Amino acid sequence: MKESTVVIVGGGPSGLAISACLTKNLISHIILEKEDCYASLWRKNAYDRLNLHLASEFCSLPLMPHPPSGPTYLSKDQFLQYIDNYVQHFNINPRYCRVVKSAMYDKVRSKWSVEANNTKEGIFEVYEAKFLVIATGENSEGYIPNVHGLDTFEGDILHSKYYKSGSKYESKEVLVVGCGNSGMEIAFDLHNWGAKPSIVIRSPLHVFTKELIRQGMHMVKYLPVHTVDTILILLAKLKYGDLSKHGIYRPKVGPLHLKNITGKSAVIDVGTIQKIKEGAIKVVASGIKRIEKKKVVFADNTEKEFDAIVFATGYKSVANEWLKDYKYALNDKGMPKNGYPNHWKGENGLYCAGLARRGLWGVKVDAEAIAEDITQTLM
Structure with a gap:
């Protein structure tokens, strides 16, 4: 002992x-x-x-x-x-x-x-x-949700914990499940490597540049959280415009207050939003209903074939x-x-x-x- x-x-x-x-x-x-x-x-x-x-x-x-x-x-x-x-x-x-x-x-x-x-x-x-x-x-430990038919999928399945780069997915259709910072950055990386990424975005989320987040973290030392949240949201609107037309909706609660009460972080944009606006990264607004071999059927009954699925669905x-x-x-x-x-x-x-x-x-x-x-x- x-x-x-x-x-x-x-x-x-x-x-x-x-x-x-x-x-x-x-x-x-x-x-x-x-x-x-x-x-x-x-x-x-x-x-x-x-x-x-x-x-x-x-x-x-x-x-x-x-x-x-x-x-x-x-x-x-x-x-x-x-x-x-x-x-x-x-x-x-x-x-x-x-x-x-x-x-x-x-x-x-x-x-x-x-x-x-x-x-x-x-x-x-x-x-x-x-x-x-x-x-x-x-x-x-990486968390992968229990998706009906996932065990029948004929392509690659991996958690974001084991994702290194998109180099092996050039010209491949890749579905990213999860729209936090990891999921958004992986979708961007896949695009940069010549893949054809789609990303599931079902929940409202805040999007900022890293410079805006830095300013907010300094401002909150001197101003109330709700005041800083109001400033950040205004600046984000000026930067990105209305993202709802691209399938991205802003939460009703401000980013810093949301972080305080739920622990959920805002997405810090590395270039993904511009690629979504250009259509280079496709947004899927519905969750996965089931998987049939290479075909993914979504909750809105749309379907598409993918070569790989990356689960950026968090950890436990x-x-x-x-x-x-x-x-x-x-x-x-x-x-x-x-x-x-x-x-x-x-x-x-x-x-x-x-x-x-x-x-x-x-x-x-x-x-x-x-x-x-x-x-x-x-x-």
Whole structure:
């Protein structure tokens, strides 16, 4: 058995951020990471053209801001370099290839017992700690909806987590399901590679440039949210015009308020909207009714054949599968049971980080709050 004050499950940005904060406060801790590297989602599962949509001042981890002289918007490679520097600076040493199978709270001893498979050495390990931090993130496992006939589809099926580029889909008909930032950017990338993309857009969504979002995030420091929302919507109308003629409708709730109450982000346009206006990217306004071999039948009874389907339908937390006492902090869907901004703290020394749907800025805030709470508890 290996003992530590804190066990952190997950070696992504959330786990690394908490480690840095705990190191600063001289608190012993262990990071258990199932992959063979830290930040594995960024290294292994990010598509090639990915860039950070938010300005760098909103994308730093605790104790190491990006330099003002650096780029305003970071590429994937630039962000990974930042992560590498972060790990080196704070001497963070995750234990890799540790797949956590069970975590339970012993009320008698007031300790968490964590069992993990060391897949590299083929052995079973047990860790014990006063505090347990869930840092597996909200993007741990790709979610693909249960579509009637999907198992009969004769083309490629993949989740956006495994999409790299559209290079293999030149001249192919590709359906993108999901109109969040990933879905919209993948549709644009497919077009750039010569594919013929269509994208399912059923729900209302806000669309902005990254510069508008940056301005809004600064304005909200000084103005009420509803005022900033009104300004942003006006500027978006001036930029894009009426998008309803292209199948895109704006929600009744403003973008920042919508983010606060639901966690749903606005779409940051990378060029997709212009291609939709030109007809190069087709909008499908109905959901999928069923699939018959290569044919997709939509809810409005229109149909079309596709060579591939990319599901940009989000992720699901899998923490409930190994965290036996998850109800101390999580709901049945593996997300925080407490509302924002108290989402990060559970009971009996259980915490969760990076599950507030607030990006890297949310990761930073969570890590600082968790480390401070643990420090105060130990005093």
